[in-house]
Amino acid sequence: MTPWPAIAAVAVLSFALKAAGPTALGERELSPRTRAVITLMAPALLAGLVTTGVAGDRWRTVDPALLVALTAVPLLRRCRLPMPAVLVAVALLATAVRGLTT
Amino acid sequence: MFQQVSPHKGALPRQGLRAGLRVGFTLGTASFLLAVSFGAITRSQGWAAAGAVLCSMAVFSASAQFALVSTLGAGGGVASAVVAAALVNARFLPMGVAASGSLRGGRLRRAAEAPAVVDGSWAAAPLGGGRFDRRVLFAASVVQWGLWGAGTALGGGLAPRPHLLTSLGLGGGAPAMFLFLLLDAPGAGRLYWTTAMLGGVIAAGLSFLLPAGPALIGAACASLLALARPLPKEDRDGPCRPQANDQPGTEPIQ
Numbered sequence: 611m612t613p614w615p616a617i618a619a620v621a622v623l624s625f626a627l628k629a630a631g632p633t634a635l636g637e638r639e640l641s642p643r644t645r646a647v648i649t650l651m652a653p654a655l656l657a658g659l660v661t662t663g664v665a666g667d668r669w670r671t672v673d674p675a676l677l678v679a680l681t682a683v684p685l686l687r688r689c690r691l692p693m694p695a696v697l698v699a700v701a702l703l704a705t706a707v708r709g710l711t712t
Numbered sequence: 713m714f715q716q717v718s719p720h721k722g723a724l725p726r727q728g729l730r731a732g733l734r735v736g737f738t739l740g741t742a743s744f745l746l747a748v749s750f751g752a753i754t755r756s757q758g759w760a761a762a763g764a765v766l767c768s769m770a771v772f773s774a775s776a777q778f779a780l781v782s783t784l785g786a787g788g789g790v791a792s793a794v795v796a797a798a799l800v801n802a803r804f805l806p807m808g809v810a811a812s813g814s815l816r817g818g819r820l821r822r823a824a825e826a827p828a829v830v831d832g833s834w835a836a837a838p839l840g841g842g843r844f845d846r847r848v849l850f851a852a853s854v855v856q857w858g859l860w861g862a863g864t865a866l867g868g869g870l871a872p873r874p875h876l877l878t879s880l881g882l883g884g885g886a887p888a889m890f891l892f893l894l895l896d897a898p899g900a901g902r903l904y905w906t907t908a909m910l911g912g913v914i915a916a917g918l919s920f921l922l923p924a925g926p927a928l929i930g931a932a933c934a935s936l937l938a939l940a941r942p943l944p945k946e947d948r949d950g951p952c953r954p955q956a957n958d959q960p961g962t963e964p965i966q
Contacts, residue, residue: 612763613780616790620780620797621770627801628829631808632815632822640813643939645842648810650935652838653904654911655803656894658931659831661915662924663887669920676887683891693738693892700888 675711679704732837732851739832739852740859742889746774747860751867753781761868768864772830772857774886775800775924799925806932807834814844828853835893903937910934 640648664680666672679700686696747768754764771777776797783793807829814837815822833852837844894908911934918927 612759613784613790613793614763616780616784616793617763617767617770619790619794620776620801621767623794623798624771624773624776624801624804625827627798627804628808629823629826630805631810632812632826633819635809635812636819636822640842645813646938646941647935648813648842649838649840650903650907650938651806651810651932652835653894653897653900653908654932654934655807655928656835656890657908657912657934658803658915658928659890660887660894661912661931662919662927663890665916665919665924665927667923680888680891683888684895687892687895693889694741696892697742697888 673704675704675707678707729847729851732845732848733855735836735848736833736852736855737859739836739889740856743774743832743856743886744859744863746886747863748867748870750774750777750781751864751869752871753778753785753867754864755868755871757781757785759868761865764868765861765865769857769861771797772827772860773797773801773804774860779923796923799923802925803831803928803932804829806929807831810834810842811837811844811849813842814846814849816846825850830856832856832889832893835890903941907934907937910937 660680664672664677682703683696683700686699691699750768751761751764754767755761767777767780771780779796779800780793783796784790788796808826811826811829811834812822815825817825828850830853833849833856834844836852837846837849839845897904911931914934915927915931918930922930
């Protein structure tokens with residue numbers, strides 16, 4: 611059965627979380643200090659997104675094959691491959707490692 | 713001199729609508745298979761295909777949607793599933809604050825524009841100095857939104873095996889995408905990399921105890937390192953003013 615109440619609640623909460631900051635700040639200009647902090651949010655959150663994506667649920671579902679495949683990303687990036695090619699390469703490498711270890 | 717980080721100027725050009733569409737298509741393609749997986753998983757749990765598509769179009773967050781179906785699939789109640797999804801999406805709070813200066817209009821219009829703040833678009837749109845390229849942000853989000861819904865419809869319609877994504881090695885799409893974006897920062901200095909490392913360490917530690925959402929908020933706190941550095945001279949004299957080389961569509965709200 612489709613959990614319509616859950617879908618509606620998550621949709622409303624997602625919207626509220628995204629809109630809270632812009633709504634509260636309105637048209638106020640951010641201070642230079644605040645803008646400096648915001649500039650660094652990108653690397654902080656990107657690193658966090660990579661880590662939580664690997665960690666899964668409290669580090670209980672870590673995929674070693676994915677960890678190995680992700681180590682190739684810096685090298686692939688250095689080879690100036692576009693993102694779609696890098697993602698395909700990571701998928702293939704993870705599959706290969708999984709196949710070798712099972 | 714404070715180094716304004718302007719990532720993505722190399723591999724991902726950010727100016728203009730076309731750049732935003734290109735970024736959106738790249739990011740949307742990467743998440744398309746995740747969307748197919750989501751659609752398949754919801755069908756395996758008895759959802760109507762329309763429900764899965766509506767969920768994707770209304771929530772538009774892979775992590776929250778997977779948290780929702782995972783909790784429900786594990787026998788959790790509606791309340792637990794909603795809380796899990798909301799915690800994962802808590803990261804949108806600092807993201808929304810960060811992008812606020814690049815949204816236009818009064819509070820209502822900014823609230824209406826806020827749904828464009830999604831991980832990939834937000835990460836691809838910064839111009840440095842706390843500003844975001846509006847065209848990249850919105851164009852990339854619109855394209856991803858369409859692909860996300862289409863992928864969910866495909867997954868819900870075809871209903872492939874729920875573990876197809878993992879067995880094909882495609883479960884690492886999201887972390888690989890974010891790692892690519894993190895590394896795509898030509899000219900990034902020591903502060904950028906120090907902040908990234910600190911954010912990763914914080915997220916790693918918090919992930920032992922907390923769900924992904926609060927762990928990500930903790931990671932965002934690494935950006936407070938900016939407070940330890942002196943401001944550049946032009947910013948010490950007052951609020952940031954539009955600069956001569958500002959791009960159209962990126963000026964702060966007057």
